[in-house]
Amino acid sequence: MNVAIIGLGLIGGSLLRALAAHGHQVTGYDIGLATRQAATALAGAAPSEVASAEAASAEAALAEAAPAGRPAWHVAGSIPAAVEGADVVVLAVPLPVLPDVLAELDGFPGVITDVTSVKGPVRDLLKGRRYVGGHPMAGKEESSFLASDPHLFDRCAWVLCLDPETSMDDWLSLAALYTSIGARVVPAGADEHDEAVARISHVPHLLAAALANLIDGHPLAAALAAGSFRDGTRVAATRAELIAAMCGGNAAAVRRVLPGVLEDLGAYAGRLAEPEPVAELTPLLRRPGELRRGWPVAECVPVEIEPERDALLSLGRAGGWVERVGAKVAGMRPETDRNRS
Amino acid sequence: MNVAIIGLGLIGGSLLRALAAHGHQVTGYDIGLATRQAATALAGAAPSEVASAEAASAEAALAEAAPAGRPAWHVAGSIPAAVEGADVVVLAVPLPVLPDVLAELDGFPGVITDVTSVKGPVRDLLKGRRYVGGHPMAGKEESSFLASDPHLFDRCAWVLCLDPETSMDDWLSLAALYTSIGARVVPAGADEHDEAVARISHVPHLLAAALANLIDGHPLAAALAAGSFRDGTRVAATRAELIAAMCGGNAAAVRRVLPGVLEDLGAYAGRLAEPEPVAELTPLLRRPGELRRGWPVAECVPVEIEPERDALLSLGRAGGWVERVGAKVAGMRPETDRNRS
Structure with missing residues (x-):
């Protein structure tokens, strides 16, 4: 399959390299000149020209993908040049940039897919286009091409949206493409996806933030904090803009999920107000314990x-x-x- | 200093070994015959008699602590025998067992201290006794002597309660004792301690439980869950009885801390309902990000x-x-x- 990738950050760059390593014809484009140059250099690089440690790890893949004298992939100088002749274009750019890129794809006859972490809003943006929404549950879109890894998607869950308007043939083509590089393709509706990621990623980021706030003005508590605080707050260290973009981009789903958390915490507080708080609280904690011990599913x-x-x-x-x-x-x-x- | 330790689980056993390794005279007692036997064997064991891998690691410490032919510590057959002649008795037993042990300490003239994770209720239990509350922020009390480690308290924060009724001399004696084995002794009032551990341990366990519940009946979400869910829910896998005992034993403090979390989460939900949720939410996430990136304090x-x-x-x-x-x-x-x- 002939694939064009717009945006060569961590996800786009890794996909470029993974597809090439598996024998697909692939062309990349990035708005950054330095990124295009890095991607061009890596595509045809002799080992001595490979600049970064990360890039060096691609050599084995390159050796398989590129017959001597032919670059493993092409890097185009513009979006129209990148998508010319492509069967599929993968938009691996941040959500706010999508509309600008789409404007350059008017008349593109192939399948459009993306990798953004929210699917309902993108579906709405692409209404009427030949589109299949996608979201690989790997890494972060911000990171650069230099951090790209052709093995990033090995065993990675890659959601492909299967909504009523989605073409079954296009969906199956993309599923074949992504499974060919080792990803686990997860079929889901766009709204189902958005609620699921609210549950397992966006709301956890908000809980981590609320938990981190508990040491504000409490240096004694901060000094005593250990494992449960460390793990419970880890993702609160993420840049505020990024957490807000994730949660705000999926606001409706996050707002549907949060009340359940508030309700549980309220129930715990209620049990703690009873005369026998230990006996009252214990039964409420059995189910979450089972759920966590049973995750991830082993069998x-x-x-x-x-x-x-x-x-x-x-x-x-x-x-x-x-x-x-x-x-x-x-x-x-x-x-x-x-x-x- | 002559120290008696009642209860030779992970904490008591580790303390026995750490004190002996640092040249203190120490006697232990445990209600379990097998534990007493294990502790006795380790105190005077030739290397070939050491049964477990964990125990083997104590040999170096033993070699330093015990001159040839003299055991590193004594193991008594009863509480009165253990505390006879002791300057300090450390109660390293679970909270529910404390009253029974205390009943056997009537007339003990030395300092009584403990290692339980809640301090206000124990202070109330010991009103009128010569008592200094303690809580090492290390491990879990349930684990057995076989898991004990003479280095468990190296650089560990060990809270020693300094309440109005606490004898300054007794406090300083214990502070000298615990710093002598490498712990960082943290002075705090019992109520301050209880609120601090609610913030950094008990409430985090409840948030982890509420978060784990979010995959209940949602296998798609469970399949997509990765790092933020994994870390945010890790401690939810703890036994329900144990979490309930910690939170229920410190119910008043946990109930004081929880509303702040609910308020923050409510504020996030409110911002997400605004027309520009990303811009609205971002400022609320800056402070928790700073707090988490600044923890633990490096300087x-x-x-x-x-x-x-x-x-x-x-x-x-x-x-x-x-x-x-x-x-x-x-x-x-x-x-x-x-x-x-």
Whole structure:
């Protein structure tokens, strides 16, 4: 498949290198001249020209992907040049930049996909286009090409949105493409995706922030803090702008999920006000303990399903994923007993 | 100093070994015969008799502490036998067992201290006794003697409570004892301690539980969960009974701290409901980011203070600790600029 990638940061750069390493024809573009130059140099570099330690690790992949004398990928000088002749364009740029890039894709006949961490708003932005939303659960979009890694997506969950308006053929093409580089393709509706990432990423960032605030003005507490504080607040160290962009970009879903957390915390506070707080609180803590000890799910079983919308969405909703696309779709899913325990 | 330790689990056992390794005369007692036997064997064991891998690591310490032919410590067959002639008795038993042990200490003339994770309730229990509350911020009390480690308290924050009724002389004796084994002794009032641990340990456990609940019935979310969920929920895997005992034993302080968390989360939800959620949310996330990036405090400066109550409590409230007790008290405290930034 002929793939164009717009934006060669950590995700776009890693995808460029991973696709090339697996024999795909791929062209990249980045708005930054230095990034284009780095990507160009790496594509055809002799080992002695490889500048960074990260880049050096790509050599083995390059050796496989590029027959002698031919660069492993192309780097274009403009978006139109990058997408010319492409079957798929992957938009690996930050959400606020998407509209500008899209304006340069008018008339592009192929499939458009993206890698941003929120899917409902992007779906709305691309209404009427030939679009399949995507989100690899790996790394951070901000990091640079120099941090790119052709193995970033090995066993990585890559959500591909399967909404009523999504073309089944386009979805299957992309699923085949991403599974070919070792990703686990997770079928989900855009809204389902957004609620799921609110649960497991955006709301956790807000809880970490609220927890970090507990040492504000309390140096004694900060001095006594150890493991539970360290882990509970780790992601609060992320730049404020980035957390706000993630949560604000997915505001509706985050606002749907937060009340459940507030309700649980309120219930704990209520039990602690009872005459026997230990006995009252214990039962409320059993279920979260089971959930955490059972995560991540250890036991998965192989499944083979029809390449159909409902079957694929059911697989994603059960916590499963696609491993290979053929006449049938081969996937894995958690064992039902454990999943529903 | 002649020290008796009642309860030879992880904390008591480690303290027994650490004190012996630093030349103190120490006698231990545990209600469990097997534990007493293990402690007895280790005290005088030739290398070939050491049963467990953990125990083997104590040999070097033993070699220093015990002149040939004399055991490194004694193990008594009863509480009265253990405390006979002791200057200090350390109660290293779970909170619910404390009253029973105390009943056997009637008439004990020395200092009583403990290692439980809540200090207000124990202070109330020991009203009228010669008592200094203590809490080493290390490990878990439940674990067994086999997990004990003579280096467990190296650089560990060990809170020693300095309340109005606490004898200054007794406090300084214990501070000298614990700093002699390498702990950082943190002066604090019992209520201050309880609020601090609510902030940095008990409330974090409740937030982790509420977060773990977010994957309940959501296998898709569980399948996408990665680093922020993993770290934010880690301590939710702790046994429900243990979390409930910690939080319930410190219920009043936990209930004082929780509303601040609920308020912050409510404020985040409010900002996310605004027309420009990203711009609205960003400022609220700056402070927690600063706090987390500034923790733990990297820059501390040595201080020398009078061995007086107010000076010691000020040191603890500033996030500082005692390193050595002499005519003056030598300590460390965070640099004020960073501390108050």
